[in-house]
Amino acid sequence: MIERKPALDDVEYYTRSAVxxxxxxxxxxxxxxxxxxxxxxxxxxxxxxxxxxxxxxKLLPSESVVTENSKEISARVNGDTWAEKRMRKIIANxxx
Numbered sequence: 001m002i003e004r005k006p007a008l009d010d011v012e013y014y015t016r017s018a019v020x021x022x023x024x025x026x027x028x029x030x031x032x033x034x035x036x037x038x039x040x041x042x043x044x045x046x047x048x049x050x051x052x053x054x055x056x057x058k059l060l061p062s063e064s065v066v067t068e069n070s071k072e073i074s075a076r077v078n079g080d081t082w083a084e085k086r087m088r089k090i091i092a093n094x095x096x
Contacts, residue, residue: 010055011047015040 007013019039023032046052064070075081 010052011040011043013055014052015043018043 019035
């Protein structure tokens with residue numbers, strides 16, 4: 001059912017990737033066409049809502065801007081906040 005032609009747009013590409021195996025190998029022609037059409041309509045609706053990603057979208061760059069919030073979050077992840085330092089001192093004093 002699905003021929004080896006390039007996909008015309010993102011909707012057809014994502015539809016093919018979702019139902020390609022079932023349409024070619026599992027289902028008969030009538031059911032395969034019904035499944036393809038149903039999935040195509042769902043993907044088309046996602047595109048109209050703006051929730052379908054583009055195929056040619058570039059990845060985010062590895063460089064990022066360092067802000068005060070990101071420094072604070074990094075400090076929390078590394079366990080360097082003032083509250084955690086204070087708790088470690090309290091626990092260390094209790095053991096002595």
